[in-house]
């Protein structure tokens with residue numbers, strides 16, 4: 001199939017041979033964003049997730065259908081968020097139904113905030129493993145650890161290794177003192193600012209709003225060669241993030257939006273299948289054509305035609321993209337959404353919500 005991921009070997013065979021962490025490198029990833037709600041609100045969150053967002057999760061039947069479609073891409077498939085564990089009963093129901101339908105994802109991504117006791121973690125992970133889950137991903141950095149107690153992250157990691165094997169746990173193996181150090185950095189404004197400058201995130205979503213001030217403005221002609229989503233350096237265009245075979249990650253959210261680059265909607269699974277979208281072309285739209293073929297520079301021109309006033313400089317190429325997307329989403333609500341990612345409702349409610 002034209003939209004299969006970059007590695008033709010069966011992804012399950014690769015996982016069995018080298019584990020999930022290494023399989024991701026060659027197969028790339030595809031995820032179901034189970035909910036935008038999260039137990040915490042990290043400053044660098046590209047999807048702007050938080051505890052205050054609406055309690056919307058993927059519906060059971062759609063979740064199972066979409067997981068099956070994601071698995072057909074031969075990528076490593078996971079459930080992410082937000083924090084999927086925030087709605088454990090609904091998540092478990094989806095996993096039970098997915099397991100019965102042969103559509104179990106390979107792993108679940110989590111911030112480990114739910115890991116309040118050994119008994120709870122062992123019970124949940126064993127249950128998920130017995131349904132066919134192959135592993136877990138746990139984040140760890142100053143942004144997460146500012147909120148998540150170090151012992152929870154350590155517990156979640158240790159028991160996941162016990163249940164799934166180290167090769168299937170995508171997470172840094174950090175000691176309690178190392179996690180406590182990350183927490184101290186995350187809770188110290190100056191140290192966190194230094195950390196942010198030395199580990200620049202893509203300035204999109206909440207990162208685009210809350211961390212941009214740590215970086216200098218740069219003129220437009222300096223931005224074209226900035227790195228893209230996963231380390232590739234660009235010219236002006238962003239074609240790699242719109243190429244079904246090469247794009248690093250594909251996301252389907254609870255509204256059925258198929259996304260790239262957190263908040264750029266390529267189509268909707270309630271209207272077209274993933275195979276159709278990825279095999280026959282994403283939805284045709286001026287905003288998608290512009291950013292694919294000439295990057296955010298074309299988006300800037302489009303935004304100016306809709307009254308946007310350009311600034312003397314932007315922090316990075318993806319920051320320019322974020323700034324003009326926020327202006328353009330009023331005019332292209334179906335391609336630039338949903339509200340959760342942009343932090344505010346568009347003036348015209350997206351029909352895909």
Ligand code: SF4
Pocket residue numbers: 038039040041042044045046047048049050081082083111144
């Ligand atoms: S980065 Fe992850 S853990 Fe942090 S707010 Fe976003 S979804 Fe939640």
Ligand code: SF4
Pocket residue numbers: 204228229237238241261291295296317318321322
């Ligand atoms: S500039 Fe925009 S489209 Fe291009 S990689 Fe960055 S976020 Fe994605």
